[in-house]
Amino acid sequence: xxxxxxxxxxxxxxxxxxxxxxxxxxxxxxxxxxxxxxxxxxxxxxxxxxxxxxxxxxxxxxxxxxxxxxxxxxxxxxxxxxxxxxxxxxxxxxxxxxxxxxxxxxxxxxxxxxxxxxxxxxxxxxxxxxxxxxxxxxxxxxxxxxxxxxxxxxxxxxxxxxxxxxxxxxxxxxxxxxxxxxxxxxxxxxxxxxxxxxxxxxxxxxxxxxxxxxxxxxxxxxxxxxxxxxxxxxxxxxxxxxxxxxxxxxxxxxxxxxxxxxxxxxxxxxxxxxxxxxxxxxxxxxxxxxxxxxxxxxxxxxxxxxxxxxxxxxxxxxxxxxxxxx
Amino acid sequence: xxxxxxxxxxxxxxxxxxxxxxxxxxxxxxxxxxxxxxxxxxxxxxxxxxxxxxxxxxxxxxxxxxxxxxxxxxxxxxxxxxxxxxxxxxxxxxxxxxxxxxxxxxxxxxxxxxxxxxxxxxxxxxxxxxxxxxxxxxxxxxxxxxxxxxxxxxxxxxxxxxxxxxxxxxxxxxxxxxxxxxxxxxxxxxxxxxxxxxxxxxxxxxxxxxxxxxxxxxxxxxxxxxxxxxxxxxxxxxxxxxxxxxxxxxxxxxxxxxxxxxxxxxxxxxxxxxxxxxxxxxxxxxxxxxxxxxxxxxxxxxxxxxxxxxxxxxxxxxxxxxxxxx
Numbered sequence: 001x002x003x004x005x006x007x008x009x010x011x012x013x014x015x016x017x018x019x020x021x022x023x024x025x026x027x028x029x030x031x032x033x034x035x036x037x038x039x040x041x042x043x044x045x046x047x048x049x050x051x052x053x054x055x056x057x058x059x060x061x062x063x064x065x066x067x068x069x070x071x072x073x074x075x076x077x078x079x080x081x082x083x084x085x086x087x088x089x090x091x092x093x094x095x096x097x098x099x100x101x102x103x104x105x106x107x108x109x110x111x112x113x114x115x116x117x118x119x120x121x122x123x124x125x126x127x128x129x130x131x132x133x134x135x136x137x138x139x140x141x142x143x144x145x146x147x148x149x150x151x152x153x154x155x156x157x158x159x160x161x162x163x164x165x166x167x168x169x170x171x172x173x174x175x176x177x178x179x180x181x182x183x184x185x186x187x188x189x190x191x192x193x194x195x196x197x198x199x200x201x202x203x204x205x206x207x208x209x210x211x212x213x214x215x216x217x218x219x220x221x222x223x224x225x226x227x228x229x230x231x232x233x234x235x236x237x238x239x240x241x242x243x244x245x246x247x248x249x250x251x252x253x254x255x256x257x258x259x260x261x262x263x264x265x266x267x268x269x270x271x272x273x274x275x276x277x278x279x280x281x282x283x284x285x286x287x288x289x290x291x292x293x294x295x296x297x298x299x300x301x302x303x304x305x306x307x308x309x310x311x312x313x314x315x316x317x318x319x320x321x322x323x324x325x326x
Numbered sequence: 327x328x329x330x331x332x333x334x335x336x337x338x339x340x341x342x343x344x345x346x347x348x349x350x351x352x353x354x355x356x357x358x359x360x361x362x363x364x365x366x367x368x369x370x371x372x373x374x375x376x377x378x379x380x381x382x383x384x385x386x387x388x389x390x391x392x393x394x395x396x397x398x399x400x401x402x403x404x405x406x407x408x409x410x411x412x413x414x415x416x417x418x419x420x421x422x423x424x425x426x427x428x429x430x431x432x433x434x435x436x437x438x439x440x441x442x443x444x445x446x447x448x449x450x451x452x453x454x455x456x457x458x459x460x461x462x463x464x465x466x467x468x469x470x471x472x473x474x475x476x477x478x479x480x481x482x483x484x485x486x487x488x489x490x491x492x493x494x495x496x497x498x499x500x501x502x503x504x505x506x507x508x509x510x511x512x513x514x515x516x517x518x519x520x521x522x523x524x525x526x527x528x529x530x531x532x533x534x535x536x537x538x539x540x541x542x543x544x545x546x547x548x549x550x551x552x553x554x555x556x557x558x559x560x561x562x563x564x565x566x567x568x569x570x571x572x573x574x575x576x577x578x579x580x581x582x583x584x585x586x587x588x589x590x591x592x593x594x595x596x597x598x599x600x601x602x603x604x605x606x607x608x609x610x611x612x613x614x615x616x617x618x619x620x621x622x623x624x625x626x627x628x629x630x631x632x633x634x635x636x637x638x639x640x641x642x643x644x645x646x647x648x649x650x651x652x
Contacts, residue, residue, distance in 0.1 A: 064506060127566070128565075128566045128569055128570075140503055143503070143510060143511045144511060175555065177466055177469070177550070177551055177554035177555065177558075180390060184469065184551065185469045185470060185551055208554075208558045208562075209554070209555045209556070209557070209558030209559030209560075209561075209562055210558035210559070210561050210562040210565075211562060212559065212562065213562055213563065213566055214562070214566075222555075224503070225503055225510065225511055225552060226551060226552040226555045228503035228534075228535070229501065229503065229535045229548075229552045229555055229556050229559075230535070230555050230556075230559050231535070232503075232534045232535030232536035233535030233536070233538065233555075233556050233559045233560050233563070234535075234559050234562075234563045235535075235536050236534075236535055236536040236537060236538060236539055236540070236560075237539065237559070237560045237563035237564055237567070238563055238567060239454075239536075240453070240454045240539055240540075241563070241564060241567040241568075241599075242567075243454055244454075244595040244598065244599065245571065245595070247591065247594075247595065248588060248591030248592045248594065248595045249588055249591060250591070251588075251590055251591030251594065252590065252591070254587040254588065254590065255587060255588040255590060255591040257584075257587050258583075258584040258585065258586070258587030258588025258589075258591075259584065259588060260584070261580045261581060261583050261584030261587065262574060262575055262577075262580070262581040262584030262585060262588065263584075264577055264578065264580065264581060265573065265574030265575060265576070265577030265578070265581040265584075266574045268574065268577065269570040269571070269573065269574045272570065273567075273570065
């Protein structure tokens with residue numbers, strides 16, 4: 001039986017929406033128990049559902065929170081859900097609330113796996129090749145990272161690509177401002193050398209923001225600050241383009257008719273680019289599975305976040321990291 | 327009479343393509359003389375054209391070049407074109423070749439305007455609001471920048487927005503990994519304070535990669551390394567989305583028919599997002615106008631790059647920077 005702890009609070013659409021994912025998930029997977037942490041009166045849908053346990057928590061962690069403030073919220077759904085992993089009551093935690101809160105709680109409560117210098121926040125991205133994902137880390141757990149931390153991110157990303165994406169010898173790239181060796185900050189140049197020397201990795205050199213998502217890359221390593229800029233500028237540009245596409249189809253009666261004819265292709269495009277299918281970002285390198293679902297998660301997105309956590313447990317992701325780093 | 331120096335070599339489509347822009351430009355603007363630097367036998371189209379001077383240069387600077395190597399290429403079209411500005415033979419230089427070569431040459435030959443700590447490479451971006459541009463700098467002249475350099479970028483970007491985009495009190499943002507004050511690296515936090523204290527700027531706080539191009543921002547300030555990641559990830563995502571749009575319209579006979587009906591709207595979208603209209607990036611803060619046209623510039627793009635340089639001279643951009651920084 002796989003046990004997962006879910007923070008049901010703090011998402012944009014509320015615990016009622018996330019409850020639907022919970023019901024669907026236990027219905028489809030018979031070997032799972034879901035511990036649902038949150039305000040009991042908002043989780044009434046879950047009462048009596050088989051293999052679902054409701055743990056009443058009055059406090060809800062706000063989106064922006066300092067470490068100090070968070071540590072005082074011991075009775076919050078987020079803190080208690082992470083604590084459940086620490087206590088061995090669950091193997092993974094899923095949260096659609098505060099990213100910084102989840103990262104802080106996981107770092108302080110679960111602690112890094114021995115040998116892991118820095119845990120990384122990793123996002124699998126859809127790419128120009130339909131069906132091919134590229135995992136990029138760190139996208140914002142840190143600001144700056146040392147070369148050895150970047151080397152560690154390369155290893156963490158590779159383990160993920162092997163375990164979850166079923167890629168035997170994942171290609172690893174370093175995000176820089178040019179593809180040639182010697183491009184970038186001093187940290188990048190030093191990390192390049194370390195990654196090149198690490199024979200367990202299939203390091204291919206630098207890549208630029210332009211080709212990170214071309215579908216030919218499995219793992220892209222970056223410091224947290226530029227990684228976060230990358231993540232959000234991809235999101236922003238996709239949303240900008242979507243806005244222009246909508247406008248283009250609304251231009252006149254002909255373009256509206258054109259949409260009706262072309263919508264099959266655009267539906268397929270939307271499916272290929274749907275972040276909800278990915279489920280969430282993974283905070284890698286701590287003692288437990290930690291998945292951050294999107295703040296605006298609907299039933300489908302949160303379902304996939306639970307599923308991502310489930311598959312990471314199933315593939316013994318934490319044990320694989322321990323083996324690599326110890 | 328406005329004199330501009332053009333490096334005709336080093337672009338993807340070659341000097342013949344750029345020559346077309348030259349002919350069109352002198353035909354349309356009667357108060358301009360264009361000094362065309364390049365291999366004479368490749369510029370035969372320009373022979374005898376009024377207000378066009380051909381300066382034969384045998385050497386062509388390759389895309390990737392070290393500073394040391396560049397300094398030895400004194401007879402290259404790039405070095406001679408930049409030198410023409412230094413010598414007062416031209417007020418601006420336009421180049422579609424090596425970015426790093428142009429930046430190095432401009433820095434060493436033209437030197438920074440007094441009071442400018444660091445010149446910045448600035449790209450105007452199209453945004454979610456059709457017709458509204460946002461200027462972002464630095465996008466790659468530096469790797470790391472000090473807080474005072476970032477403050478300087480805010481001033482340079484504001485002068486550009488006033489002069490060229492006709493915005494009276496341009497809003498200035500700082501690119502970070504969160505909108506709240508206190509987000510980002512130490513340099514970003516310190517730059518935030520300096521920008522806030524500078525009363526000549528309309529500083530609005532941090533912005534994220536997600537909303538930098540929402541069309542509500544005039545100037546976005548960033549260090550060169552994350553700025554370059556931003557620039558290229560926007561380009562990469564736009565190209566990824568364009569690929570999916572094409573595929574969507576090619577799905578079947580109906581979607582192809584849909585394209586025929588909707589193409590008016592998509593033509594408009596293409597025009598709104600056309601980087602060629604912007605002309606190029608500006609290397610700001612040196613003694614002279616320096617415009618980098620896209621390496622793949624066609625007639626339209628290089629024409630607009632010449633025009634951008636022309637307008638910067640016309641608006642006395644360099645004098646305005648001197649006034650602000652001295």
